[in-house]
Amino acid sequence: MSLALTITEIYASIQGESSFAGQPCTFVRLTACDLRCTWCDTVYAFTEGRKQLLDDILAEVRQLGVPLVEITGGEPLLQKNVLPLMQRLLDEAHTVLLETGGHVSIADVPVGVHRIVDVKCPGSGESGRMHWANLDLLTPRDEVKFVIADRDDFEYAREVTATHDLAHRCGAVHFSPAWNRVAPADLAAWILESRLPVRLQLQQHKYIWEPAARRV
Numbered sequence: 651m652s653l654a655l656t657i658t659e660i661y662a663s664i665q666g667e668s669s670f671a672g673q674p675c676t677f678v679r680l681t682a683c684d685l686r687c688t689w690c691d692t693v694y695a696f697t698e699g700r701k702q703l704l705d706d707i708l709a710e711v712r713q714l715g716v717p718l719v720e721i722t723g724g725e726p727l728l729q730k731n732v733l734p735l736m737q738r739l740l741d742e743a744h745t746v747l748l749e750t751g752g753h754v755s756i757a758d759v760p761v762g763v764h765r766i767v768d769v770k771c772p773g774s775g776e777s778g779r780m781h782w783a784n785l786d787l788l789t790p791r792d793e794v795k796f797v798i799a800d801r802d803d804f805e806y807a808r809e810v811t812a813t814h815d816l817a818h819r820c821g822a823v824h825f826s827p828a829w830n831r832v833a834p835a836d837l838a839a840w841i842l843e844s845r846l847p848v849r850l851q852l853q854q855h856k857y858i859w860e861p862a863a864r865r866v
């Protein structure tokens with residue numbers, strides 16, 4: 651059976667987000683997204699892409715030779731063939747991360763994948779799309795991320811973290827400033843003030859390379 655996916659790009663870089671930040675990582679970026687977060691830094695993945703067979707994607711990942719692989723997008727869970735891709739990557743002994751917007755069910759993601767689930771805050775313009783049942787499926791292997799564009803977003807993230815007891819239900823809760831929308835120092839101060847057991851997450855790749863650079 652020749653399964654395929656529409657892919658924007660496959661490349662190796664330094665993982666810039668999540669608890670894996672700093673490690674060499676291969677990124678497989680799937681095309682298309684049904685959200686339009688106001689601050690999205692990857693709008694080119696909405697449309698730019700080409701169909702690739704799973705066998706060819708796996709060969710490209712193997713060729714890059716990095717054991718850590720992140721599936722992202724766009725919204726990776728919009729293409730159902732992403733599920734067998736993740737299973738085959740696990741079968742080949744890769745550590746697999748999935749970066750998802752939180753609005754599509756994670757129920758069918760193969761066991762063993764580290765699911766990094768965004769909860770979109772009001773400043774994204776997409777908070778109404780959250781699939782809340784995803785939070786009930788979290789395990790210590792999974793992580794949750796809030797991208798915070800202003801103080802109201804911070805209050806929202808704080809409320810969701812507390813209401814759903816996220817600090818105890820998953821491996822890490824990340825509060826990340828939306829790039830150029832809130833200063834890291836302000837978010838750091840808010841986190842410290844609140845005494846929340848969450849991590850300040852800065853997007854490392856935007857400090858290492860030009861913030862607008864692609865394929866990093």
Ligand SMILES: C[S@@+](CC[C@H](N)C(=O)[O-])C[C@H]1O[C@@H](n2cnc3c(N)ncnc32)[C@H](O)[C@@H]1O
Pocket residue numbers: 683689690691692722723724725726749750751752768795797826827828829853
């Ligand atoms: C481009 S998205 C692709 C995966 C999926 N659609 C999602 O939103 O999680 C990858 C990650 O980048 C984050 N991101 C996108 N634009 C950002 C920005 N301007 N500042 C901080 N994080 C951003 C998203 O919140 C998400 O966690």
Ligand SMILES: Nc1nc2[nH]cc(C(=O)O)c2c(=O)[nH]1
Pocket residue numbers: 663664665666667692720722723749855866
């Ligand atoms: N270096 C780097 N790390 C990342 N972690 C998650 C990313 C993403 O776009 O999903 C990302 C990305 O785009 N680049």
Ligand code: SF4
Pocket residue numbers: 683684685686687690691692693723724725751
């Ligand atoms: S869900 Fe992810 S890819 Fe889609 S618009 Fe939001 S940040 Fe961008």
Ligand SMILES: [Mg+2]
Pocket residue numbers: 691692
């Ligand atoms: Mg990115």
